[in-house]
Amino acid sequence: MSHTRKKTNVRGVAVFKENGIQGEVVLSNRKQGVYLVAVFTKLPPGPHGFHIHKAGDLRGEGCMGLCEHYDIGHHCHGGAPTSKKERHTGDLGNIAMKTGTRRVRKTYYIKGTSVADLLGRSIIVHEDEDDLGQGGFEDSKITGHSGKRIGCAVIGRTFRKK
Numbered sequence: 173m174s175h176t177r178k179k180t181n182v183r184g185v186a187v188f189k190e191n192g193i194q195g196e197v198v199l200s201n202r203k204q205g206v207y208l209v210a211v212f213t214k215l216p217p218g219p220h221g222f223h224i225h226k227a228g229d230l231r232g233e234g235c236m237g238l239c240e241h242y243d244i245g246h247h248c249h250g251g252a253p254t255s256k257k258e259r260h261t262g263d264l265g266n267i268a269m270k271t272g273t274r275r276v277r278k279t280y281y282i283k284g285t286s287v288a289d290l291l292g293r294s295i296i297v298h299e300d301e302d303d304l305g306q307g308g309f310e311d312s313k314i315t316g317h318s319g320k321r322i323g324c325a326v327i328g329r330t331f332r333k334k
Contacts (some may be wrong), residue, residue: 182287183332186295187323192216193323197295198253198330205283206290208264212276215269221302221318224262228294228326235324238294241315244284248313251304253280260292261285263316266302290327299321 182201195212224242231237241249242262250259252266261282269276297330300319303309307319 173333182291183330184287184291184327185330185332186327188212188297188323188325191322193297196327197327199287199290199327201287202281205281206285206287208280208282209268210264210276210278211278212267213274215267215276215297216220216322217269217271217298219266219268219301220265220322221296221298221300221316222264223260223296223298223302223316223318224264224290224327225294225296225324226243226262228292230294230324230326232300235294235296235321238296238321238324242290242293244289249305253282263302263304264295265304267297291329292327294324294326296321 186197188195194214197208197210199206199208225238226242227239241260243260247258247260250257250263298318299322302318303312304317305313307317311317
């Protein structure tokens with residue numbers, strides 16, 4: 173009896189538990205892409221750049237060693253997945269908790285990839301707001317000028333339904 177599951181049933185999760193950041197991102201396959209649900213119960217005030225990065229190896233430098241944004245093409249940095257403009261595959265835009273709220277929930281749909289493609293990669297919360305590639309700074313078209321990495325989590329496989 174085989175214990176492998178179909179690629180379409182693979183789900184992923186990234187759990188944040190450091191630097192005053194608590195939350196999780198659950199990933200599931202959908203037709204022609206991945207659906208992400210991000211729920212955070214603790215985030216520092218203000219909007220924060222939010223991206224999937226190419227690597228997931230936290231040894232050594234932790235979040236600082238997780239290289240560039242995940243991209244299945246050769247694109248410049250841009251907005252969230254709903255943006256019609258050029259963007260990295262892993263560009264998720266910004267995430268923020270409104271003052272006085274206990275949590276933030278945000279959903280994303282990323283076309284052209286699968287959960288299996290994202291397993292072992294990382295998701296990073298940055299210190300500053302992502303300028304969506306429009307800021308005119310030297311790093312705007314690369315990182316969105318979103319500042320240092322203040323929280324990260326590796327995307328792992330999960331078999332939980334929720």
